[in-house]
Structure formats: structure tokens, C-alpha cells
Amino acid sequence: MVFGIALIVLVSIVYLSLSPKPAVTASNDKLGHFIAYSVLTFLMLRSFILQGVTRLIAIVVSCVLFGTAMEIGQLYVPGRSYSMYDMIANATGALMGLLVYYILRMFRSKYI
Numbered sequence: 001m002v003f004g005i006a007l008i009v010l011v012s013i014v015y016l017s018l019s020p021k022p023a024v025t026a027s028n029d030k031l032g033h034f035i036a037y038s039v040l041t042f043l044m045l046r047s048f049i050l051q052g053v054t055r056l057i058a059i060v061v062s063c064v065l066f067g068t069a070m071e072i073g074q075l076y077v078p079g080r081s082y083s084m085y086d087m088i089a090n091a092t093g094a095l096m097g098l099l100v101y102y103i104l105r106m107f108r109s110k111y112i
Contacts (some may be wrong), residue, residue: 006043010066014042017070022078033089034096037067039095056098063094 013036041063048055067090074080 001107002043003047006047007042009036009040009043012036013066013070018077018080020077029088030085033067033086034093037063037090037093038097038100040066041094042101043097045098045101056102060094060098063097064091067091067094 016036044059044063045056048059063068068087071082071087071090075082
């Protein structure tokens, strides 16, 4: 179930990142990037059964690389452009997703 939601978030990010004309515009799109990658990373961490630090690193790095790929992909989409600040927001969001996951895990929440 959680993996299905993660896939929906992932597909939504791809669509919003690579659409020629963004379907959603915001006054502060960096916040949108931050939230999207926080949610994606958190859901991916919840989805996979791998144990230990290896899982955490692999998932966070994968989410950061995915965000980087989406930004680079925008170079090839008419009307879109690459933004280093978006990449920073993506990476920071991925780290926040890890932090939220870790905090909930540390307190042994019923959700983790």
C-alpha cells in the first residue's frame, strides 16, 4: 500500500517536472520541491524491507539522484529550465524525509 502511494508521488513528480507548461504554479516552488521530495523519500523508506544504514543511504541517494535527473531533464523540455536551487530544495527535502522517518522510528511510532 505504501509503495503504491510512493509510486503515485513519483509519477506526479515526473509529470510536474517534465511538462512543457507546469500544470501547477506556486509563488514559492522551492517549498513544493522540498515537500514533494520529503514525502517521496519518507514513503520509499517505509516501502522497502532492507535493514540498516545501507537502506537509508541507498534510498536517500536514489531520491536525490532522481531529483537531479528531473532537473537535467528540464533542459530538454520547451519552456522549462534547469535550476540549481530546485536541486538543493530536492536534496534538502530528501534529507528531511529521512529525518522524519528516523525520528518516528526512534520513538517507535505505530506508523513505522
